[in-house]
Amino acid sequence: MRYPHDKPPVLSLTPGPVPVYPEVLHALSRQVPYDDDLPYSAKYEFVVERLQSAMQLSTKPLILQGEPVLGLEAAAASLIASDDTVLNLVSGPYGRGFGVWARRYGTQVVDLEVPDNQAIDSHAVSDLLKRYPQTAVVSVCHHETPCGTINPINEIGAVVADHGALLIVDAVSSFGGMNTHPEDCQAAIYVTGPAKCLGAPPALTLLGVSTRAWAKMKANPTAPRGSVLSILDWEDAGLGGRRFPFTTSIADINALDAALDLYLAERPQAVWARHDLTARTFRVGIAALSLSIWAASDAIASPTTTVVRLPEGVSEAELLGDLRARYGLLVSGGRGPTTGKAIRVAHMGPAAHPLHAIAALSALGGSLQRLGFDTSPGAAIEAALQVVELST
Amino acid sequence: MRYPHDKPPVLSLTPGPVPVYPEVLHALSRQVPYDDDLPYSAKYEFVVERLQSAMQLSTKPLILQGEPVLGLEAAAASLIASDDTVLNLVSGPYGRGFGVWARRYGTQVVDLEVPDNQAIDSHAVSDLLKRYPQTAVVSVCHHETPCGTINPINEIGAVVADHGALLIVDAVSSFGGMNTHPEDCQAAIYVTGPAKCLGAPPALTLLGVSTRAWAKMKANPTAPRGSVLSILDWEDAGLGGRRFPFTTSIADINALDAALDLYLAERPQAVWARHDLTARTFRVGIAALSLSIWAASDAIASPTTTVVRLPEGVSEAELLGDLRARYGLLVSGGRGPTTGKAIRVAHMGPAAHPLHAIAALSALGGSLQRLGFDTSPGAAIEAALQVVELST
Amino acid sequence: MRYPHDKPPVLSLTPGPVPVYPEVLHALSRQVPYDDDLPYSAKYEFVVERLQSAMQLSTKPLILQGEPVLGLEAAAASLIASDDTVLNLVSGPYGRGFGVWARRYGTQVVDLEVPDNQAIDSHAVSDLLKRYPQTAVVSVCHHETPCGTINPINEIGAVVADHGALLIVDAVSSFGGMNTHPEDCQAAIYVTGPAKCLGAPPALTLLGVSTRAWAKMKANPTAPRGSVLSILDWEDAGLGGRRFPFTTSIADINALDAALDLYLAERPQAVWARHDLTARTFRVGIAALSLSIWAASDAIASPTTTVVRLPEGVSEAELLGDLRARYGLLVSGGRGPTTGKAIRVAHMGPAAHPLHAIAALSALGGSLQRLGFDTSPGAAIEAALQVVELST
Amino acid sequence: MRYPHDKPPVLSLTPGPVPVYPEVLHALSRQVPYDDDLPYSAKYEFVVERLQSAMQLSTKPLILQGEPVLGLEAAAASLIASDDTVLNLVSGPYGRGFGVWARRYGTQVVDLEVPDNQAIDSHAVSDLLKRYPQTAVVSVCHHETPCGTINPINEIGAVVADHGALLIVDAVSSFGGMNTHPEDCQAAIYVTGPAKCLGAPPALTLLGVSTRAWAKMKANPTAPRGSVLSILDWEDAGLGGRRFPFTTSIADINALDAALDLYLAERPQAVWARHDLTARTFRVGIAALSLSIWAASDAIASPTTTVVRLPEGVSEAELLGDLRARYGLLVSGGRGPTTGKAIRVAHMGPAAHPLHAIAALSALGGSLQRLGFDTSPGAAIEAALQVVELST
Structure with missing residues (x-):
């Protein structure tokens, strides 16, 4: 056979x-509501609230309308100013790939690279930050799926915070499957998505943004505005009657709603x-x-x-x-x-x-x-x- | 954990x-059409045709609107006349249970019983038919799910046919999962359903009825008519513009449609x-x-x-x-x-x-x-x- | 065009x-659970409880596994003893049709018939009950859909109760769309279904049974037992760990669940x-x-x-x-x-x-x-x- | 009430x-396949082929993973070189809005504006092109939904083609509801989406790209690459075994598949x-x-x-x-x-x-x-x- x-x-x-949870499939078959009518806007607010619970955030999370590669590129474009030095931590292809965006937006990018079957050591991060004290942004991929390896982002986050730099975390394939949250690792921008451990379809980015990150982005003249790459455009979008910059991915929001339900209900x-x-x-x-x-x-x-x-x-x-x-x-x-x-x-x-x-x-x-x-x-x-x- | x-x-x-096939779940979520409008009547005819293919029948199969216990009771009520002798083959609880119905409708019921872990021997059937030559109906359960045993219904069917009696077969939990069809075992009435090997929800009986069975039922004055127990009421129902005796289980027919699709497409x-x-x-x-x-x-x-x-x-x-x-x-x-x-x-x-x-x-x-x-x-x-x- | x-x-x-409510379609696409596992049995109990609320019953309602024609035939077969006189109220084809079943089970059937565009007058019922004081069962169709007419079942029920007879009510196409409940009309057996005003697919009978009706059925030696026509077999079925007489129509129960939800939530x-x-x-x-x-x-x-x-x-x-x-x-x-x-x-x-x-x-x-x-x-x-x- | x-x-x-077509809702409830397994890649190719039929294209259309605002911004970013003059036709807010992107990427933007209840006259376009012969790109919104007005894009397209410039068309809310196709208006880039006349959920851009447009984008050093704003990255993506630049919006592709089915089947x-x-x-x-x-x-x-x-x-x-x-x-x-x-x-x-x-x-x-x-x-x-x- x-x-x-x-x-x-x-x-x-x-x-x-x-493959998504049955309840998520189920939610995908809900009729698509008009995004400017109350049933949808109320639901959107509710989804954001529960995402905030799931991410254990003290600020409102953002939902960007594209799979997490959008969130990662948007984070680089928004947070990294043209005169910034970036320390990019590389333990696999996703870390390496982020370097391309970092170089596009920053003035200098320092890579800290370990072999593809190992994890970044937070002491090495600390050492490099001393060598490059001007470092404004540090970036790290939490889980390199090509390698099946996990970086100690909470330790790295503590080091970065001590230094006063801002940390971008790619937690796309770890969040929801292990104990990790944006504020645990003191992330400035924490990027994840629904299509891995949350068991929903791809098409959205889930973003934790710290207060310091908001301030830096707002001060960054090259941070995208009026663009799908903008994070700034989405501040409070859909909340308290504030319009969306553009049409949201409604079916995928329906699915995320169900996935968050399951996640929180199972505990x-x-x-x-x-x-x-x-x-x-x-x-x-x-x-x-x-x-x-x-x-x-x-x-x-x-x-x-x-x-x-x-x-x-x-x-x-x-x-x-x-x-x-x-x-x-x-x-x-x-x-x-x-x-x-x-x-x-x-x-x-x-x-x-x-x-x-x-x-x-x-x-x-x-x-x-x-x-x-x-x-x-x-x-x-x-x-x-x-x-x-x-x-x- | x-x-x-x-x-x-x-x-x-x-x-x-x-648990049903995903495609069957999918079909269950199709809108419920009005049963007297063309989209449904055309589909019903199509389902009957494909069921005929799946059951390898030369006559049209029937779909009764209740799970197979309805079909089995209806078969007993319709086929067994009040002066009939019935030979009931018992290798487990389903065979034993059928005896209750046989006794309700016939005049004499002879049980051929084997231990609950064994199968009926067709030679024993042959011997008993010689002892009870007046036997009009023989009944057998193909697969006793409580015991996981299979009776040789094709051999039994040959013996019954030689004798000139009519065979009622309960193939509820075997059809669709092994090589068995009504005409292979020369069944007068062959009862099966969608909720076992076809991977659809319960709620319907799938019935193969031979030409001789139709004749005997029509000649039987106690065969139910104007009743949910009637088989006669459903002859050609829904085919060629003929009305249904009563409302069909539309959502379950949608599901059966998808299940037959899968069965025939997988071969x-x-x-x-x-x-x-x-x-x-x-x-x-x-x-x-x-x-x-x-x-x-x-x-x-x-x-x-x-x-x-x-x-x-x-x-x-x-x-x-x-x-x-x-x-x-x-x-x-x-x-x-x-x-x-x-x-x-x-x-x-x-x-x-x-x-x-x-x-x-x-x-x-x-x-x-x-x-x-x-x-x-x-x-x-x-x-x-x-x-x-x-x-x- | x-x-x-x-x-x-x-x-x-x-x-x-x-056409069913979107939420009901949605519910139909839930996976079909095993009926002997807790998730299903708990849900079944819950559905029965909410059906009891919706029907405003002081006793547990029953769910029979077939569309309401099953419930009506079962009511006739179970409640009408072979020596009963039945007063059958006829204001259209459904009332007329019930007479066929009444004659099958009772000894004498008296029809009270009005033209097909009129309603039964409860005074006429009262008069006839005086003429036929032996009347044990009265039957009435609440809403004759072929005619679009409503009979005053609460008034009729009061007359029947005064007389001490038992009332069978066909409320298939009225319940859920107007203010009618089994105990409002003092029904012995009140038959309805999900495919009309509740907006769910057909395939189930929803039954209100009064305490007096249970007693009469239990005392009736010809009331079906061990049959799909049995009401007695379903007493407390699926409740408190009691097994079902046979497999329930699970997908349709899923749908009923959603339909009751909607009905009670809308008020x-x-x-x-x-x-x-x-x-x-x-x-x-x-x-x-x-x-x-x-x-x-x-x-x-x-x-x-x-x-x-x-x-x-x-x-x-x-x-x-x-x-x-x-x-x-x-x-x-x-x-x-x-x-x-x-x-x-x-x-x-x-x-x-x-x-x-x-x-x-x-x-x-x-x-x-x-x-x-x-x-x-x-x-x-x-x-x-x-x-x-x-x-x- | x-x-x-x-x-x-x-x-x-x-x-x-x-609100989407029922068949599209239905398709949304299909399980989400792995994007690197044959069932999905074969389906994706099939969807692209049928989109090509629906758009009546001689080249392969592209599907971008975001609602059409992504496609419009990407078109501006990809097609408009930094030394390009753009003629932007404005008959409403969408045309006006495109000017923002045109100014971001080109060196000079000329607006041809008519009152918000009127349509662009192709002769005026012709006149302006004579005044600005260096014009490389012309942009127009076909249907200004805020105004309910339609611009004559086929006539405009002929004028632009005569001039040798390239036309960007926003046909988001017209395609699928009237006789309009990329090659009818000789569009270089024609942007539409599934959430208007095709009756599917938002989240995707459907893009027709002409051979001349591909050549200009490839020659444009500032055209995005390695970005969600890239059109170039998606050339032949998912076709003939070529990987996707990043994960596609699978549930939305399932929905688009069904919507194209309906569109072509209805004719x-x-x-x-x-x-x-x-x-x-x-x-x-x-x-x-x-x-x-x-x-x-x-x-x-x-x-x-x-x-x-x-x-x-x-x-x-x-x-x-x-x-x-x-x-x-x-x-x-x-x-x-x-x-x-x-x-x-x-x-x-x-x-x-x-x-x-x-x-x-x-x-x-x-x-x-x-x-x-x-x-x-x-x-x-x-x-x-x-x-x-x-x-x-």
């Missing part, structure tokens, strides 16, 4: 866009625990399969995506193909430094259940054996079950 | 009503193969877990539901509770003779995937260990993966 | 099944007022179009369906065809006595808005002019607008 | 975002005829109500939105409030020059039906009478019905 490639898989464990701590247990279950099984994760250590391994190194002689395409065709399991290949060298198995939102991790381990064991790798799926399952057993 | 009991499970492998042979592979994968794993199935032999084990005997000292409630709370896995307890003695794991429609069987084996192994049963989940997974591996 | 007949209409004002009084205003607006316009309603007087005209007499020389088929093809408006033709003589325009659930009545009057005026009838749509609209204007 | 303001209206005739000519008939029916009624449209003449009045001048003494807020509260009708107030002076009634996509125009005329007549304006709703309806009657 083979699963055809043009049909949806049986189980999809991809690092976003994730954030419980959601994070579910992601964490799933990832730990999976990593223990990976080790028992005689495989290794890409991350240099378990301590920096992401609870929302596990990147598994391909063993010698196994090709990415063959492995992904066999998993999908024989088991109906969809996972992702590598990206950037991990292309052709690893596969990525995500534990995000509706996919973050230990039972799915166990199913994935079984399929992975079966496919690897078929492709000639000597492994023991049985041992992997027994090890994984131990993790679940001990989780109470 | 515990899954709360008031939230949907992560994976549901219950013997119907099954029936492929659907049966998927059910069969899932069940075989699961049974091999069950044996490797040192468990046994309820059915006396693999030869009569159902491809759509596996009934697993509980080992000594493990209670049904504890096992079901642990599977659901720790793994989010919902399976069913026993029914009738298997109550408290077995659990039922279904492989029906959208649940019939080997990957789900493997996940269920893992969870079952984990929960049984926790409840003190000495078993080897690792061996089960390795054995199960072998079945998938060899399935090409 | 012509609207094609195989596409949905622009506006559907048919006397059920009605029943507001829902009835909306139906009443829509019907009054429409009737005033009908008179201004020089048309007349079928009902002998406005006093007995239904607030949920208006039956409009066709003027001389206008054929039903041509009028319905022109309304649908030119305006996209779907209304119904006559039924029974009104076939070919009238059209039926319903004001039920999501269709009960004065704006829809006004649109229908316009289209009706336009089509009638085209078909050669001398009428004044402008005067109709002005009269109709007056009704809305005065409604505050 | 009053309709509450926090509940959806009965009928919404707003100039976008419009574009039929869709335009439906919009045209609805607008003509409405305008005739408006005149009969003794009201006037904002547009200087019927010849330039939009078939997709009618802007109605408020009579003396009637306030916008009171009129909108009465229509919504008493009739459940939602229409829009003025924007820009029409703020406080007019209301806007749209005939777009699922709202473009003469029956809805007639209902709106009735409500408008009723509300205006109540607010003290002497008008004749009856005459309006009779006049409107004549238009429908003559439409065959």
Whole structure:
């Protein structure tokens, strides 16, 4: 039996866009209201309020009408003034990519780069800030999904705050799946989105903006205004009767509404625990399969995506193909430094259940054996079950 | 981590009503049309035509507006005349239950009963028909879901046809999941429904009625007319402009439409193969877990539901509770003779995937260990993966 | 421009099944839960409780798994003992039809019949009960949709109660659209359904059963048991952990849940007022179009369906065809006595808005002019607008 | 009876975002696929192909991941080089607004402005091009929704093409509701979106780009690259295995897919005829109500939105409030020059039906009478019905 490639898989464990929660699908089928009529404006205010709860913010979050790449570019364009020095922290392709925008808007960009399987050390940040005391903005990607590694943004944030600089955080694929919030890391601008751990469709940016960030953007003459790249245009947009700069992505707002509902109703701590247990279950099984994760250590391994190194002689395409065709399991290949060298198995939102991790381990064991790798799926399952057993 | 009991499970492998296919859910959200307007009547005709294809019938199938218990009672009421002798074949509670209706409508009912883990032998049917040559109607349940056993209805049908009697077949939980059709078993009335292997919601009966059955019902003065129990009222209903006796269950017809679409598009042979592979994968794993199935032999084990005997000292409630709370896995307890003695794991429609069987084996192994049963989940997974591996 | 007949209409004002409320469609797309798992059983109990509120019952209502024709037949079969005399009140085809069932189960059936455009007079009921003091059961249809007439069931109920007989009420197309409840009319069995004024799909019967009715049914040896026609089997079904006699129509229960939500949230009084205003607006316009309603007087005209007499020389088929093809408006033709003589325009659930009545009057005026009838749509609209204007 | 303001209206005739077609809502509830798996990439290619059919393009259209304001800003940023002279045609606020972007990117911007109730004359364009022969880019808004006026873009396009300049067309609220396509007006960049006449939710830009436009953008050193404002990044994106620059708005693509399906299946000519008939029916009624449209003449009045001048003494807020509260009708107030002076009634996509125009005329007549304006709703309806009657 083979699963055809043009049909949806049986189980999809991809690092976003994730298959959304059933309740979110459900919300997508609500009629699209006129954005200038009360039912929508009241709902929009309500969504912003609950997003504020979810992000544990003392200021109002913003919703930008485009997936988080918009938020990241807008953050660079708005916060970085033309005479700013930027310290860009790089532990993978997303950090590296942000450097392009930083160079577009700032005068000088200093990269602090570590190997693609390691995390940034906050002491190194501190050292560099001493070397570049003029640094106005620091940027960091919290979770490099191509690598499955997590940077210690709360520690980095403390260092940056001490220095008096402003921190831009890309938390797109971590927020909602672990204990991270804008004010925990003292972010000036914290960028995330609904299509990863929140289990909603892509198309929106969720933005935490600090009071200091607002002040710096307002003082920045090159900060975009009258533009889709503007953050300033969206201050208080849709709140208290204030018009939107342009039409919002209404169906996606409907979906976000449902996703926030689920997140808060399940309780954030419980959601994070579910992601964490799933990832730990999976990593223990990976080790028992005689495989290794890409991350240099378990301590920096992401609870929302596990990147598994391909063993010698196994090709990415063959492995992904066999998993999908024989088991109906969809996972992702590598990206950037991990292309052709690893596969990525995500534990995000509706996919973050230990039972799915166990199913994935079984399929992975079966496919690897078929492709000639000597492994023991049985041992992997027994090890994984131990993790679940001990989780109470 | 515990899954709360008031939230949907992560994976549901219950013997119907099954979680429906996404496309079926989707179809349920279509607006409900007026049943006397062309868009609906054209669709109804189309659904009947495709049901005829799916059931491989040379006559038009009927759709009754109630779940299959309606169809079974209606079949007894319509086909069994008050002076009829009925031979009722009993290999489990559904066969036994049909006897109640048979006795209500016929003059004499002879039960041919086998133990609840075995199947009817067609030679025994032949022998009894010789002893009761006046037998007008024979009734049989194809798949006793409480026991996970399959009766050889095609062989039985041949014997009944030779004798000249009419056969009522309950194929509710087998049709759509294995190679069975009304005319294969020469059924007079063949009763099935959408909520098992077709992956649609309950609420309808799908009925194959042979030409001889129509003749006998029309000649039967006690066959219901002007009643929800009537089959006669529904002859050609909704076809060629003929009105329905009463309002049809429109939302459920929308859903059936989508389910038939999926069944025919995937190709029936492929659907049966998927059910069969899932069940075989699961049974091999069950044996490797040192468990046994309820059915006396693999030869009569159902491809759509596996009934697993509980080992000594493990209670049904504890096992079901642990599977659901720790793994989010919902399976069913026993029914009738298997109550408290077995659990039922279904492989029906959208649940019939080997990957789900493997996940269920893992969870079952984990929960049984926790409840003190000495078993080897690792061996089960390795054995199960072998079945998938060899399935090409 | 012509609207094609195989596409949905622009506006559907048919006397059920009605296009359902958007929220109900939405609910239909919820995943189908396993009926023996807590999320479903808890929901079922909740639905029963809210149905009890909506029906203003002091006893638990029942939900039967088939559209209301099942409930009506089941009521006859369960309540009418074989030696009972039944007084059957007939003001249209539904009342007449009930007589068939009454004769099937009772020993003597007395029909009290009035012309098909009039209502039953409770004094006549009183007189007949004196002539037939042995009468055990009285039956009445509240709203004859083929005629658009309403019987005074509360008055009739008082007469029947005084006599000590039991009343069966068919309130299928009135409940939810006007102020009527089982205990207001002292009904023994009160039958209604979701596909009319509640704006949900058909497939269920909603049943109010009085304590006296339970007692009589339990004492009735011919009351169905072990049958889809049984009411007794469903006593407390699904409540407090009690199993269902057979699988419920889960998708339709999901829909009913949403429909009850809407009904109670809008507040029943507001829902009835909306139906009443829509019907009054429409009737005033009908008179201004020089048309007349079928009902002998406005006093007995239904607030949920208006039956409009066709003027001389206008054929039903041509009028319905022109309304649908030119305006996209779907209304119904006559039924029974009104076939070919009238059209039926319903004001039920999501269709009960004065704006829809006004649109229908316009289209009706336009089509009638085209078909050669001398009428004044402008005067109709002005009269109709007056009704809305005065409604505050 | 009053309709509450926090509940959806009965009928919404707003100039976008419009309530979407039921089939589009339906499509929104499809599961969100992974964008790097075949089912999605195949669908995306298919959507682009059908969009190409709908736009009658000889080149591949682009889908940008943001509502059309993104497409318009991106067009300005990409096509206008820093030494370009731009001729910006202004007949309302959207044309005026484009001037802001034109000035941001070009060296000189010449505005050709007409009063806000008139249309641009192509001869005036020709004259100005002679005065400014260096003009590289001309920009025009096809349909100024705030004014309900249409500019003759095909004639303008011919003049611009003769001159050798490139034309940017904003056809956001006209495409799909009338006979307009990028190559009909020889547009370099033609910007439209799904949330107006196509009846889908907002969140996407649909872009026609000519071969000459591609060449100019590629030669433009300041054209955005590596930005959400980039058009260049999206050349052939998602086609033939080419990756997307960033994650697409998958749920909105699902919706667009369904909307294009509907548009092509109904046939574009039929869709335009439906919009045209609805607008003509409405305008005739408006005149009969003794009201006037904002547009200087019927010849330039939009078939997709009618802007109605408020009579003396009637306030916008009171009129909108009465229509919504008493009739459940939602229409829009003025924007820009029409703020406080007019209301806007749209005939777009699922709202473009003469029956809805007639209902709106009735409500408008009723509300205006109540607010003290002497008008004749009856005459309006009779006049409107004549238009429908003559439409065959």
